[in-house]
Amino acid sequence: xxxxxxxxxxxxxxxxxxxxxxxxxxxxxxxxxxxxxxxxxxxxxxxxxxxxxxxxxxxxxxxxxxxxxxxxxxxxxxxxxxxxxxxxxxxxxxxxxxxxxxxxxxxxxxxxxxx
Amino acid sequence: xxxxxxxxxxxxxxxxxxxxxxxxxxxxxxxxxxxxxxxxxxxxxxxxxxxxxxxxxxxxxxxxxxxxxxxxxxxxxxxxxxxxxxxxxxxxxxxxxxxxxxxxxxxxxxxxxx
Numbered sequence: 001x002x003x004x005x006x007x008x009x010x011x012x013x014x015x016x017x018x019x020x021x022x023x024x025x026x027x028x029x030x031x032x033x034x035x036x037x038x039x040x041x042x043x044x045x046x047x048x049x050x051x052x053x054x055x056x057x058x059x060x061x062x063x064x065x066x067x068x069x070x071x072x073x074x075x076x077x078x079x080x081x082x083x084x085x086x087x088x089x090x091x092x093x094x095x096x097x098x099x100x101x102x103x104x105x106x107x108x109x110x111x112x113x114x115x
Numbered sequence: 116x117x118x119x120x121x122x123x124x125x126x127x128x129x130x131x132x133x134x135x136x137x138x139x140x141x142x143x144x145x146x147x148x149x150x151x152x153x154x155x156x157x158x159x160x161x162x163x164x165x166x167x168x169x170x171x172x173x174x175x176x177x178x179x180x181x182x183x184x185x186x187x188x189x190x191x192x193x194x195x196x197x198x199x200x201x202x203x204x205x206x207x208x209x210x211x212x213x214x215x216x217x218x219x220x221x222x223x224x225x226x227x228x229x
Contacts, residue, residue: 003158035219040221041221042119042218042219042221043159043207043219043222045218091159093159103161104217106158106160108158
C-alpha cells in the first residue's frame, strides 16, 4: 500500500511569490491533515479535512494560506503571497474515519524556504 | 488544550548504550499518547502509541514507552541503541473524542556515536 506522498519535497521561493504544496493521502483515508514545523519548534496543526469538507481550520496562520481538497482525494495548500516566516516543513497526514482512535500516517513533508 | 514538553533538544549516546527520551504532557483526562520518529528525508513514522490498558507499551524497532499518570510522562526507552536509530523523535498527545486535536513536542534529536 502506498503511503502519504507530498510534492514537492523542497521549494525555494522569494518573498511575495506564490507556492502550492500537494498531498496525496493513503487511498481510502477520508481524514487529511496539514501540519507545519517552523525551524526548531514543535509541529503545529494547521487544518483537517474530512473528505472534501474542512472540519477544522483553526490552525491556519492567516488568510494568505488556502487549502483545498476537491473531490475528497488529494489536497493542495497554497501560500500567497509568501512571507519569510512561512519557511518551514509542511507535513500532511491521513487517517481512516474511525469511531474513537485516530492513528495518523504522515508524509515526508515539503520543506519551504522563503528568501 | 493539551500540550507536550520534550525537555531534551539533543541527546548523544554511544552505540549499544541504553536510551531514554523524556516526554511530559498536560491534559485534563487520560490522553492518547504517541511517539513518532523522523529519519532524514523520511516522513514521521509511528513508533508506538498508548490508548488504554497496559501502561508499558511495546513498539517497533525495539522501542518501548511507559505511561505514568502520576508524573504526566510518557518516556521512550530502548535498551541498546543502534546507529540506525539516529533521527529526530517526537512525542504527541491527542485528545480523546477529537480526531484532529493532536499536539506535538518540539522534538529530540538523537545522535549515535560509534
